[in-house]
Amino acid sequence: MKKEYIICSAIWVDNGEAYPHQPKNIHQGIVIYGRRHHNCIAVGSSLGLLIKGKHTIQGFLTNIDNFVNRELGAKIAFEAGQTDKELDCLFSEDLY
Numbered sequence: 001m002k003k004e005y006i007i008c009s010a011i012w013v014d015n016g017e018a019y020p021h022q023p024k025n026i027h028q029g030i031v032i033y034g035r036r037h038h039n040c041i042a043v044g045s046s047l048g049l050l051i052k053g054k055h056t057i058q059g060f061l062t063n064i065d066n067f068v069n070r071e072l073g074a075k076i077a078f079e080a081g082q083t084d085k086e087l088d089c090l091f092s093e094d095l096y
Helices: 037-046 070-079
Strands: 006-014 030-034 055-062 067-069
Touching: 006 037, 006 067, 006 070, 030 037, 037 055, 055 070, 067 070
Parallel strands: none
Antiparallel strands: 006 030, 006 055, 055 067
């Protein structure tokens, strides 16, 4: 089994709609990927996806095509050796 690790920042906008080509654990809504979360926010805002009242979760995309929140991202990054200490909440700045 492949060891899971973080590949980039992501934001999940759960608007209740289904979209193709989303991470394998996302069945509704759309995930926006980027180098850092502010890149995701800029894209989502430009597309009109980040509207007040829509449910969004900031997190990360992993190498095995899963979206994870910041807390699970911290655990995965530590176990994969991407961070040198255990964190409660992962930020892209902790990775690079």
